[in-house]
Amino acid sequence: MSEVSWTRERIGAVLKVRYGKALPKDQRDDSAPFPVLGSAGRMTGTAEPLAFDPVVIIGRKGNVGQVQLETAGCWPIDTTYYAAIPERLDERFLTWQLRSLPLGKLDSSTATPSLRREDLEAQEILVPPLEEQRRIVAILEDHLSHLDAADSQLDAAAMRISALSAHVLAHALADATCDEVPLTSLLGRDLANGRSVKTCEGGFPVLRLSALTDGMVDLRERKPGAWTADEAERFLVHQGDFLISRGNGSLHLVGRGGLVAEDPDPVAFPDTLIRARPRADLVDAGFLALVWNSTSVRRQIEQVARTTAGIYKVNQRDLGRVVVPVPSLPDQRRILAEVAAGREALGRLTQATGAARERSGALRRSLLAAAFSGRLTGSSSDMSVVEGRVEA
Incomplete structure (x- = not known):
């Protein structure tokens, strides 16, 4: 394939990027024909679309840079951008090329991941003949x-x-x-929410939600926070603490917990986590971590989780009533x-x-890179080229 006739253009010059729009609850209907799309995908349906033409939808908040293609009408909500696809672009070519860009790395926020329109529009794409x-x-x-x-x-x-x-x-x-025992009866202290703090270089450390990994707490997953050691005192975590996720965009992840297995250096927990401190005379903290993520406990958590703007959440009251086999x-x-x-x-x-x-x-990333630099020929040697780039 020749690149002579390819042009390199800014997204803002090729696409008219628009903000998605919030949809009132009374216009949402799961059985309606047009999908209501957030940054993570379909949320519900609606009878009247906001966009009629084929459009690309790009995550603006939350799932920053996630790219979706919708060809038959949809309603992109206010956590997204959307753009009609011009005639000189094949809709799937545009979608794949946008997915190949590192849009997720353009996150400009310190709290909820966010993509600014000017940053999106400044990115360049290659446009060969149709x-x-x-x-x-x-x-x-x-x-x-x-x-x-x-x-x-x-x-x-x-x-x-x-x-x-x-x-x-x-x-x-x-x-x-x-015995079937509610969580609150196994604790030495009441459940406690953490505190939300902005990032501040040199500040007192606070864990990230990503610290929860496979039933454990990875103490390396932290950031410096805009607060002092005195302000963080009551939010410090200790060995044997069990931290539980308050919210997540995925139902199967909300309420997941992780054990602080090591004796940590001073570090606090954020508002996205709830701390449970089990009584050692009633339950081994490692055992609690084991059964908390079991099928029977997960079923209870998912039944009480509530969704707001596409985020599933649980609170202290919900979690305290969860029954654990002891x-x-x-x-x-x-x-x-x-x-x-x-x-x-x-x-x-x-x-x-x-x-x-x-x-x-x-391999997938290498394929996309090869596709949008003219290196895919359709021959049997394509994958050898792609694998060579992965090994390099």
């Missing part, structure tokens, strides 16, 4: 279909691993006599040991599928 655009899309989507098939297999493997992991815990619990302390420790042994092998499988998924993502 027929060449369509040729590129056909080649690109053929290659991506193979990666999609591989990713589906990885998803299926991950689901099987998750099911096996849940079975290991259920089997261990079945051998113990358990055997004797000796049985708790036995269960912890059994589950740890059973999940060790599963952990190796998880690492292997994770590595495969990372490689798939790298």
Whole structure:
């Protein structure tokens, strides 16, 4: 493919970027034909679209830079930008090229991720002749279909691993006599929300929501906050604390918890987390972390979660009523040991599928880069070129 006739243009010169618009609740209807789209995707439906023509939708707040294509009418809400697709651009070519840009790195906020319109419009895209655009899309989507098939297999493997992991815990619990105890009855102190603080270089450290990882708290996931050590005093975390997510855009992530397993240096927890401090004479903190993310507890949390503007949330009252299976302390420790042994092998499988998924993502990014620099020819050597870029 020749790049001689390609032009490099600013997004603002090619597209008329518009702000999405809030939609009143009385105009929202899940069964209505036109999708209402937020930065993370479809939220509900509506009878009358805001945009009739084929449009690209770009995440403005929340899922910054996420790109969607809608061809048959939709209502982009105020967490998005949208733009009609001009005739000289193939709609899928534009969508794929926008997805290839690092729009997520343009986040300009210190709180909710946010993309400024001027930053978006300043980005450049390449515009070849229309027929060449369509040729590129056909080649690109053929290659991506193979990666999609591989990713589906990885998803299926991950689901099987998750099911096996849940079975290991259920089997261990079945051998113990358990009381069903609400969370509040297991705590030495009341549940407590953290505090929201802006980023400030040199300030007292505060954890990020991303510190919650696989039932644990990664103490390295932090930022410097605009407050003093005295102001942060009552929000300090201690070894054995259990931190719970207050909100998330995904239902399966809201209310997830993580254990502070190590003795931390002074660091506080933010308003996006709720702290639970279990009584050591009633429940082993590691056992609480284990059963909190189990199927039976997750079912309770997801039933009480409420959604606002696409974000699922839980509060202290909701969480305090969640019932947890609690055997004797000796049985708790036995269960912890059994589950740890059973999940060790599963952990190796998880690492292997994770590595495969990372490689798939790298190949996908390399494919997009090759597509929008004229290096995809449609020949069998394309993937060799792409893999070479990943290895480099």
